[in-house]
Amino acid sequence: MNEILWKIGGEAGFGIKKAGLLFSKLLSRLGFSIFNYTEYPSLVKGGLNTFEVAFSDSQKSFLKKDIDVLVCLNEKVFNVSKDYIKPDTRVIFDPLTFKPEGEFIKVACPVSKILDKSGNSAIFSNMIFLGVTLFIFDFPIEKAFSLINDVFKGKSEEVISVNKKMISEGYSWAKENLGEKNRIKLNKVSELKKRAVLTGNDAFALGAVAGNCKLYAAYPMTPASSVLSSLALWQEKVNSVVVHTEDEISAVNMAIGASFAGVRSAVGTSGGGFALMEESISLAGITEMPLVMLLAQRVGPATGMPTWTEQGDLLFSVFAGQGEFPKIVLAPGDVEEMFELSMKAFNLAEIYQTPVIVLSDKFLSESYENIDVSLIKEIKDRVGIDRGKTSETFTKGYLRYKDSQDGISERVIPQKNGVFYQANSYEHLEDCHTTEDPKERIKQVNKRARKIKTYLKKHFSSPKFYGDKDSDIVFVSWGSTKHSILNAMKLLKSSNKKAGFIHFTHMYPLSTNLGSLFMDKNKRYVLVENNSTSQLGKLLRMELGVNIESKLLKYDGRPFLPEEIRDFALKI
Amino acid sequence: MSTIQDFTGYQPTWCPGCGNWGIGVSVKLALVQLGLSPSSTFVVFGIGCSGNMNDFLNAYSIHSLHGRSIPTAIGMKISNHEFTTLVIGGDGDIYGEGGNHFIHGMRGNHDITVIVHDNRVYGLTTGQVSPTADKGFKSKSTPQGTLNIPFKPLDIAISQGATFVGQAFAGDTVSMVKIIKSAISHKGFSLVNVLQPCVSFNKVNTYAYYKERLLNVPKVFTTKKEALSFVIKARSDDKLPVGVIFKKDLPTYTEMLTQLKNNTLVKSPKTTDIDSLLEEFI
Numbered sequence: 001m002n003e004i005l006w007k008i009g010g011e012a013g014f015g016i017k018k019a020g021l022l023f024s025k026l027l028s029r030l031g032f033s034i035f036n037y038t039e040y041p042s043l044v045k046g047g048l049n050t051f052e053v054a055f056s057d058s059q060k061s062f063l064k065k066d067i068d069v070l071v072c073l074n075e076k077v078f079n080v081s082k083d084y085i086k087p088d089t090r091v092i093f094d095p096l097t098f099k100p101e102g103e104f105i106k107v108a109c110p111v112s113k114i115l116d117k118s119g120n121s122a123i124f125s126n127m128i129f130l131g132v133t134l135f136i137f138d139f140p141i142e143k144a145f146s147l148i149n150d151v152f153k154g155k156s157e158e159v160i161s162v163n164k165k166m167i168s169e170g171y172s173w174a175k176e177n178l179g180e181k182n183r184i185k186l187n188k189v190s191e192l193k194k195r196a197v198l199t200g201n202d203a204f205a206l207g208a209v210a211g212n213c214k215l216y217a218a219y220p221m222t223p224a225s226s227v228l229s230s231l232a233l234w235q236e237k238v239n240s241v242v243v244h245t246e247d248e249i250s251a252v253n254m255a256i257g258a259s260f261a262g263v264r265s266a267v268g269t270s271g272g273g274f275a276l277m278e279e280s281i282s283l284a285g286i287t288e289m290p291l292v293m294l295l296a297q298r299v300g301p302a303t304g305m306p307t308w309t310e311q312g313d314l315l316f317s318v319f320a321g322q323g324e325f326p327k328i329v330l331a332p333g334d335v336e337e338m339f340e341l342s343m344k345a346f347n348l349a350e351i352y353q354t355p356v357i358v359l360s361d362k363f364l365s366e367s368y369e370n371i372d373v374s375l376i377k378e379i380k381d382r383v384g385i386d387r388g389k390t391s392e393t394f395t396k397g398y399l400r401y402k403d404s405q406d407g408i409s410e411r412v413i414p415q416k417n418g419v420f421y422q423a424n425s426y427e428h429l430e431d432c433h434t435t436e437d438p439k440e441r442i443k444q445v446n447k448r449a450r451k452i453k454t455y456l457k458k459h460f461s462s463p464k465f466y467g468d469k470d471s472d473i474v475f476v477s478w479g480s481t482k483h484s485i486l487n488a489m490k491l492l493k494s495s496n497k498k499a500g501f502i503h504f505t506h507m508y509p510l511s512t513n514l515g516s517l518f519m520d521k522n523k524r525y526v527l528v529e530n531n532s533t534s535q536l537g538k539l540l541r542m543e544l545g546v547n548i549e550s551k552l553l554k555y556d557g558r559p560f561l562p563e564e565i566r567d568f569a570l571k572i
Numbered sequence: 573m574s575t576i577q578d579f580t581g582y583q584p585t586w587c588p589g590c591g592n593w594g595i596g597v598s599v600k601l602a603l604v605q606l607g608l609s610p611s612s613t614f615v616v617f618g619i620g621c622s623g624n625m626n627d628f629l630n631a632y633s634i635h636s637l638h639g640r641s642i643p644t645a646i647g648m649k650i651s652n653h654e655f656t657t658l659v660i661g662g663d664g665d666i667y668g669e670g671g672n673h674f675i676h677g678m679r680g681n682h683d684i685t686v687i688v689h690d691n692r693v694y695g696l697t698t699g700q701v702s703p704t705a706d707k708g709f710k711s712k713s714t715p716q717g718t719l720n721i722p723f724k725p726l727d728i729a730i731s732q733g734a735t736f737v738g739q740a741f742a743g744d745t746v747s748m749v750k751i752i753k754s755a756i757s758h759k760g761f762s763l764v765n766v767l768q769p770c771v772s773f774n775k776v777n778t779y780a781y782y783k784e785r786l787l788n789v790p791k792v793f794t795t796k797k798e799a800l801s802f803v804i805k806a807r808s809d810d811k812l813p814v815g816v817i818f819k820k821d822l823p824t825y826t827e828m829l830t831q832l833k834n835n836t837l838v839k840s841p842k843t844t845d846i847d848s849l850l851e852e853f854i
Contacts, residue, residue, distance in 0.1 A: 025854070150854075196853035212844050214837050215651060234849060236831050239840040241650050246676035250643035253636065257616070257647025260634055261655075262838045265647070283637050373850055380846065413838065414632045414652065420610040422626055422633040425619075433582065433627050434635075 002057050002186050005064055006133065007081060008126070009050035010073025012040060019071075019126035020051030021197070021368070023133065026147050027053065028197050028370040030139065031189035033061040035483070036368035037559070042222070042306045048076045057187045060369075062487045065563045068184065069136060071129045072100070090182065092132050094125070105182060107132065107174075114169050124166045131170020136183055141171055194373045200338045200364035200480075204294050205230040207342030208266055209238050210380045213292070215258040215265040217243045217251035222306050223362040224268040224296040248273035252280040252291070259289045260423055262390075262413030264346055268294035271313050272302070278320050281355050285325025287423035288401070288409070288448070290349035290356075294342075297361040299557045308557030309362035311479055311530040315538060317357045318508045326352065326407075326451045329508040331359040333482030335369040337505060339376060343383040348459060351388030352451045353411055359507065361530065363559040364480035394419045399430040403443055407450025452509045460511055463504040471498035473569055476518070476548060477528040478504040478536050481560055485528055488565030499569060504536065510543040518546045524572060526550040528565060574609040576600050582627040591742030591768030595689055596625055598745045599660070602752040608656055614648045616641040618661025618670070620696045622689035625660055639669025642677040645684045646825075651837045653683065653826040656756060663690040667703045667723045674725075678733040678761045683824040685755045685762040688725065689742075691770040692777050699773030709776065724807075725765050730799045730818050735760035737799065737818040741786055742768040743779050747814065754816055760824050767812060782812060789815030 006023065010016050017038060024034045032055040041047040054061045069090045072078045075098040078091065082102065085091065089104045094111040109132050111125045134141055145164050152160045198206070205227045208216065218228040232242040245251040248269050255265035269277065274295050284291040297313045299305035317329050328348050332338040338360065345356040394412045400421040402409045409430075412419060426434040427441050435441065463478075467489050475485050482503055489499045502517060502525075518525055518540070525548045527537045532555040540546045552568045554560055579600040586592040603613060610630040617623040619638035626635040632655070636644045641659045649657045659666070666674050666688050674686075692705040700713035703723035710717050729737045736758040740748040748766065755762035769779050787806055792815075793799035799818035806813045826832050831840070 029854070194854060196850050198853055202853060206846050206849060209849065210844050210846050212842050214840065215647065217647070237848070238843040239831050239835075239837075240843075241829060241831065241837055243646075243650070245643065246672055249640060250673055250676070253640040253643040254647035254650075256636075257634065257644040257649075258651040258837075259647075260632075260644075261614070261648045261651035263651040265651075279637055280640065283640075287634065373854070376846070376850065380844075385844070414611075414614070414655070416612045416654065417609070418611045420613075420630055420632045422631075422635060424626065424635045425637060426626075426635060434624075 003054070003061070003064060004056070004068045004184070004186070005052060005054050005066065006069045006071070007050060007052045007067050008071040008073070008129065009048060009077025009081070011045070012043060012047050012049045013045045014073055015123060015126040016049040016051050016073070019130050020053055022147060022151065023130060024053050024368055024370070025151070025197050026139065026144055027055045028195045029143060029147065031192045032057060033059055034197065034368065034370050035061045035063060037063055037363070038366060040307050048080065050077060057189045060483070062483045063559070063561060064487070065561050069133065071133065073125060073129070074098070090136055090184070092129055107178065107182065109170065109173055114173065118165065118169065120162060120166065124162065127163050127166035128170035131167040132174045134167065135171050135174035135178065137186060138183055141168065195370040196373055196376065197368050197370045198335050199226065199366050199368050200332070200335055200360050201226040201296070201366065202230060203335045203338035204268070204342045204358065204360070206376070207339045208346070209234065211343045211346035212264050212385055213266050213346060214240045214263040215243070215255060216240065216268070217245050217254040217265070218268050219245055219248045219251055219273055221270045221273045223298055223365040224270050224294055226366070227268045227294060248276040249280065252277040252293070255291060256280060256284055256289050259291060260414070264290070264350070266292040266294065266346070268296065270296050270298045271300050271316065274313070274317070274320070279322070281327065282321035282323055282325065283425050284355045285321060285323070285327065285448070286425060286427070288353040288411070289423060290353055292345045292349050293355060293357045295357055295359050296365040297359065305557045307362065309530060309559055310555060310557065311361055311481070311535070314359065314478070314507060314535040317359055318539065320357070324445070325448055326354045326455070327508070328352065328354065328356040328455065329359060330356065331479035331505055331507050332364065333479055333503055333505060334364070336371050336375065336379070338364065340379045340383060341505060343380065347383065347386040348455070350390050351386060351408070351459070352455055353388070353408060354451060359479055361480050400432050401428060401430045401444060401447070403430060403447050405450070406454040407447050408454065456509060456511050460509070461506045462511065462514060463502045463517070466501040466503060468498040468500055471500040471523070473497070473524050473526060473572070474500040474502060475526050475528050475565070476502045476536065478507060481528055481530060484560035484562055485565055487562035488569065491562055491566040492569055495566070495570060497569065508539070510539065512544060515544040515546055518544070518548065524550060526552060526569070528552045528560065530554055530559065573607065574604060576604050579603055579610055579630050580628070581630050584628045585624065586621060587772050589771040590621070591691060591766070591770070592621055592625070592689060594742040594745045594748065595622070595687070595766055595768065596628060598748040598752055599629065599687065601749045602756060605749070606753055606756055612655060614645065614655045614657040616645040616648070616659050618659070618665035620662035620665050620694070622660055622662040623665065639665055640673065641665070642670060642673040642686065646677060646682045649682055649684055650826060653832065653836055657684045658756070659684060659686040661688060663688055663692065663704045664694045664702045667725055671703070675728065675732055678729060680825040681733060681735055681760045681822055683759050683761070683826065685764065687752065687764045688766060689768050690725070690765050691768040691774055693770050693774045695770050695773055725763065726803045726817060727800060729763040730796050730803065733761065734763045735820045735822050736762035736816070738763070738816045739765045739767065739812070739814055741782055741814050742766050743782065744814070751816060758819060760822060785810060785812045787811035787813050789813050789817050792816045792819050794820055
């Protein structure tokens, strides 16, 4: 099995991401599984941007510590990466820019000379490096050209041909100067399924379309912004409306207004914007309005480290909004789960007429994976659209907030000559009018709370168990740490250590029956979280009375590498 | 045809003599005279004495959060632009807490009518200064007199993109009905600022205070420059204009959205096919 990590880095503005994404799509088309991870500072020019592409001939690929090919557009990327370089790492650099020292395979490609000769500017150096890369892996250059044709569709002939030419120049240089011994031999990949290269945000945006979301309102905020730009680009095609509002408060209230009018709506933001939306989450709670919110977490508090990852807002989302009302919090672990759970979120919001929060983070929102197009379609058909007790007709004596056994009242979409009613932010009677009567208050509180019981019975998904049932160690985690842990388990297996893994995606409300999952006295349960206070640990203590002592926490803004989790597990 | 009874909900809980009574009746009369019914009208209420109209006026309505009625109404209008959409709130709600939405909501010329009960105080919280109060106004929160100059809703609306700007006086329901009717009939963002005495907490800006200062708008201005000069001149003369001050016909937000050309958003065809979208990711 081949597990390769290719990393490119350079100053912002030099097409680091573009080159990385092109390479990933090429790999995907060639039949490899890919996983990408990008790091960049919160600025537009300068600084250091890196893009890592992990690829494999197995079904899933993931990050690892050791770099196989390092493409250095400048010295900085070499300096931050040198701890992960092995003697057989190919380090590609321009000797006219800098000369790295150390024990590894040096690929000194005179990129600036090639650029000078062809009269092209430095922004094309990424394509030359890509050409060298293609040679190293012995990938067919024609495949790269047809990819360029597709990706640059709509751009001028000139742009397309310059990009192709620079790739060829890099490839030719490598062919003349490197020889076979510097190539990396890969297994042949046989299965050629059509796969889409998607980030978690792409998956949310596609899930929103598949879930018939008609109004998306947002204020740009890293790392949620790409959902806004994707949906904005597609709006005419899919008959939806996307509004970039003056602030997050406006966005969430617009979504609530749309929801009242009968349209599926959503908002997306990060922690700071979510904080501004909080009061309206509470509004959606008491008015029983469907509301889907994407909360793509980043490093806080306040402005924190805007372009880095953290799972710091789990409890914030669980407790968001004043007062007591039902709210559903979901946390997909990867792109596939993101697509499924975002579609599901739109269903749950309408079935339970309450806010549903989809938790992501920078790592999931902005890292790419390739998944089978056929799988996406299968999920779409399986989840489908379920509007619950939403209807367009009504019977005489209709009461919007009528008490019911499952806590859910019928919701009639406003129609002309229909039955008018109000969505009241004050406590209200079954007929919507404001009340302060103690009995009516209790009736409505209990009605709303009953929705939680119904949800736990009908739509809650218990955490998924992965790995060996008879292991000594069981990792307990949630959301985007999924693949770090799964890959750590693979590494542990090769060290003859068995491990299990309990992965939560349906974060809140939690079924209280789950306590038994953590009761095996012969096992060591280990919480693995990308935060400093172990928020899942606190939630389990609060909801299940379970106390997990052992914790592996990471809060430096970076995701877990599988090796870190393995090393922790081997020590205990 | 609907009647005033169709729009009438609970008996209002406003103080006897409150300007809200006149506004409440005028809104209902305007809706009836325009041939609308509670089931063809969206209304979003703010929080405050004015917002409490939610229980007194029948409509498809949201009693929203303090300050947030404008974006809520915009969401409703974009989703079903066949519905007449009103916002009813107070000066503290719309100009204070919701000031950002007031300023930016106008920029898109959303076809909504915003009726502001402007009484220069916070009534429901028992008498603190509001953004429209004059400098020096003494209240529970400003016992020494406010140091702020007043917010100028008319000037802001005219310059910021509202395509209909009017002002009414709560003590004159006849002309108020007319102004509200033209505001609702206007296609685009309409502001009706209603000068409203608060008999319980504002002893300065009384019925008599307003009556002395009212000035009928001589004509509807169609340029911002003329409208603004008129409003500024009236202020320097210590006068309060009443009537339709500015009106301009421009495309509304939903008219400008090509995807809403043939249908309202709520009735637009379900387009959940993602196959063609996926192509760009391969």
